[in-house]
Amino acid sequence: MSLRSRLGRARNAFSAQVRGVRSVSTVDAATWDALEEALILADLGVSTTADVIAAVRRRADAEAGDEPDVVLDLLRAEVVERLGSHDRSLARGGDPSVWLFVGVNGVGKTTTVGKLGRMEVQAGTGVVLAAGDTFRAAAADQLALWGDEVGAAVVSGAEGADPSSVIFDAVEHAAAVGADLVLADTAGRVHTRGNLMDELSKVRRVAEKGSGTVTETLLVIDSTTGQNGLVQARRFTEAADVTGVVLTKLDGSARGGIVVAVQEELGIPVKMVGVGEGPDDLLAFDPVEFVDALFELDDDVEA
Amino acid sequence: MFEGLTSRFEGILRRARSRGRLGPEEVDDLLREIRLALLEADVHLDVVGVFLERIRERALGAELSGVLNPGQQVVKVVLEELTLILGGETMKFTYAPKPPTVVLLAGLQGSGKTTTAAKLARWFKSSGRNPMLVGADLQRPAAVAQLETLGERIGIPVFSQPTDPVAVAVAGRAEAARLGRDVVIFDTAGRLAVDDELMEEVRGISEAVQPDHTLLVIDSMMGQDAVNVATAFHDRLSLDAVVLTKLDGDARGGAALSVREVVGCPIAFASTGEGLSDLDAFHPNRMASRILGMGDVETLIEQVETTYDREQAEDAAARMLEGRFTLDDFLEQVNQLRRMGPLSSVMKMVPGMSQQMAGVDEALDEGRIDRIEGIINSMTPAERIDPGLIDGSRRSRIAAGSGAQPSEITQLLRQFREMRKMMKKMGGSGSGGRSSKRRGKRRKGGRAAGAEPTGSDRPATKGLALPGLGDPAEAEEWILRGPGR
Incomplete structure (x- = not known):
């Protein structure tokens, strides 16, 4: 199912700018302003927006395109290009492979672990869930409920236990029972807390002390996040060597445009998007669909 | 950025x-x-x-x-x-004439409602009330368990039952009345503003329990969407106030401004950490400086005050800003600052400092402080006062004494000099430094007349001027006092 059709209900007033652009006969200064506004409202940030608009203007001038549809196509192509053409599959190859989920508080790490666990179990992978969030009250309970639901073993420690050792135990358990994949949840942490970021570095190291290999460290970013998302990505990458982004809650009215800056500045691709609480609500990231949804380039979805 | x-x-x-x-x-x-x-x-x-x-x-x-x-x-x-x-009107927490006072929390998933519910309960308890928590989030797995754990930690009863959210709310309100609890706080499931069904549900809860205060919980890291979210919740629930969470991060928090402008009700509380006591009244003037990236001067002052003793602070700040401090002072400063929290975040609170600190940031790296301490301790008192004395042979001696490489000592001295220069520049702010006489005069004149008792004669802040904005004394005055007071 396409992202766009999934997001149909969420899209509303935002696209006023874009729709306005489509209704003009030729693109003028006011049109460019409207496009710029659309990008800022989608949380791309001021400097990324300025870069994108400047690049599109150059392309439009070169191709002598002043028709709205041509410009919109150029804009779409520009942003898609900036999102890069990465391999967005989640890397395996460890024995077991460990996918570590990191991020600030409340972005949806535990839920993402649960959903991804379900997808992997359905695909026939042997999955162990590691309840590495030993800080938030009842986080392990939350993951245990997911484990029951999707049919995956959950390894957890006591509240306040060392997250590194919980994840280490989960990896060893997976190795012992021959499971291929460990999905390791971690506690949410604000990236300005140095000691907690150090703890995360340790989690990352200790996860590879035994049989496993960390093949993915996934930064979970909430779509509603503004410009701080870029700082988050930078700090988490320094601490735990982030390999990809999971963009959650894209079924709301937020666009998640900060991932464009994250991709451009840090070269970290978005790999998955979360679009709801249902069983199939975690999707592989598709730049074209994402950008279409960003600009609401869909005639069927009218407010 | x-x-x-x-x-x-x-x-x-x-x-x-x-x-x-x-x-x-x-x-x-x-x-x-x-x-x-x-x-x-x-x-x-x-x-x-x-x-x-x-x-x-x-x-x-x-x-x-x-x-x-x-x-x-x-x-x-x-x-x-x-x-x-x-700012506008400050949130006054009025209590219902006939208890319990009902507080309803609502917001997006992950904004921090459950934690906020517990923090608020603790806040009411410390204000002499007998609060109760109701877990009406039956959506997120283990949300009720989380609330129960938190309730236990702060000694506040939690009510919930696995029925449906409206039924839980109604039963919870009745239970609070039966137990004679005078405040009851309802935690609700996170929901998207665009999810009509769930938005109707929370309105149902609201109608059933008739809250005295409906609080929207908003993440300070939120981007442009904050306006849509606030509008949607306000339309359904008629919000009374906002709680801004995760302010312990480094997000500038412009969402606060957007939300305030859109819903028009006050931001009552700010959540500043993971501890259950980390809930403070919201300070509009601090938030204004933060949004502008001008540094949270008042918070810095508070941290300085709780860490330094006043006399020492007077002295240290004066020396620091006049660029006459020694390596001993430097070490002292660094250790004092270390007690206040991560150095980089402390320095960021100083207006204009976040940028100017870029060059000396490394010198203040937490991990290197012990090493710096070792080097300075291996110097003679004379060398600490006048690092210019340190020549090649002295450097070798210090290196041998501290186990550091000679190059590290050179580097430390260079950074120290840079820092001193920079501090001096900040302290002088283009007016070419200032005498203690002038400082004294200003404190007597401008500040004694000030109406703001808390900000009037705080030490350590006398030089925290806005670089390049003319007379630092005046600039500092209005930053400290806050506009319009």
Whole structure:
């Protein structure tokens, strides 16, 4: 199912700018302003927006395109290009492979672990869930409920236990029972807390002390996040060597445009998007669909 | 990205100053910078537009008054307007004449409702109330278990039952009345503003329990969407106040401004950490400085005050800002600062510092402080006072004594010199340093007359001026006192 059709209900007033652009006969200064506004409202940030608009203007001038549809196509192509053409599959190859989920508080790490666990179990992978969030009250309970639901073993420690050792135990358990994949949840942490970021570095190291290999460290970013998302990505990458982004809650009215800056500045691709609480609500990231949804380039979805 | 508005202003203002006045052209330039700063802080585009119009009128009008210099005037206007929008009436927590007082929390998933519910309960308890928590989030797995654990930790009863959210709410309210609890706080499931069904559900809860206070919980890291979210919740629930969470991060928190502007109700609380006591009253003036990237001066002052003793602070700050401090002072400073928290975050609270610190940041790296301490301890007292004495052979001796490489010592001395130079520059702010006589005079005059008792004679802040904005004394005054007081 396409992202766009999934997001149909969420899209509303935002696209006023874009729709306005489509209704003009030729693109003028006011049109460019409207496009710029659309990008800022989608949380791309001021400097990324300025870069994108400047690049599109150059392309439009070169191709002598002043028709709205041509410009919109150029804009779409520009942003898609900036999102890069990465391999967005989640890397395996460890024995077991460990996918570590990191991020600030409340972005949806535990839920993402649960959903991804379900997808992997359905695909026939042997999955162990590691309840590495030993800080938030009842986080392990939350993951245990997911484990029951999707049919995956959950390894957890006591509240306040060392997250590194919980994840280490989960990896060893997976190795012992021959499971291929460990999905390791971690506690949410604000990236300005140095000691907690150090703890995360340790989690990352200790996860590879035994049989496993960390093949993915996934930064979970909430779509509603503004410009701080870029700082988050930078700090988490320094601490735990982030390999990809999971963009959650894209079924709301937020666009998640900060991932464009994250991709451009840090070269970290978005790999998955979360679009709801249902069983199939975690999707592989598709730049074209994402950008279409960003600009609401869909005639069927009218407010 | 985090460079302060003031440093951006510098170029424009230098130009204006050379002409002796601030023309419409400069005002436009300044407004452009303000716009940029606000957008980078995640203030909603439309809110920025409305805000800039107000600023333009006032900036141009105020030009004639000529009391302050033009640069100060514009920054003052901006901070005043921001504070005004963020502040307005303060949230007074009124209690229902017939208990229990009902508090309903609502918000998006992950905004921090459950934690906020527990923090609020603790806050009510410490205000002498007997609160109770009701877990009406039956959606997120183990949300009720989380609330129960938190309730246990703070000794506050939690009610829930696996029925449906409205039924739980109704039963919870009845239970609170039966137990004679005088405040009852309802935690609800996170929901998307665009999810009609769930938005109707929370309205159902609201209608069933008739809250005295409906609080929207908003993540301070939120981007442009904050406006849509606040509007949608306000439409359904008629919000009374906002709780801003995760302010312990480094997000500039422009969402606060957007939400305040859109829903018009006060931001009552700010959540500043993971501890259950980390819930504070919201300070509009601090938030205004933070959004502008001007540093949270008041929080810095508080941290300085709780860490330093006052006399020591007077001394240290004076020496620091006049660039006469020694390596002993340096070590002392570093250790004092270390007690306040991560150095980089402390330094970021100083206006204009986040940018200027870039070069010396490394010298203050937490991990290297022990090593620096070792090196300084291996110096003679004379060397610590006058590092210029340290030649090649002294350097070798210090290296042998501290187990460091000679190059590390050279590097430390270079960084120390840079830091001293920079501090001096900040302290002087273009006026070429200032005498203690002048400091004394100012404190007697300007500050004794000030109406703000808490900010009037705080030590350690006397030089925290806005770089490049003319007389630091005046600039500092209004930052400390907050506009409009």
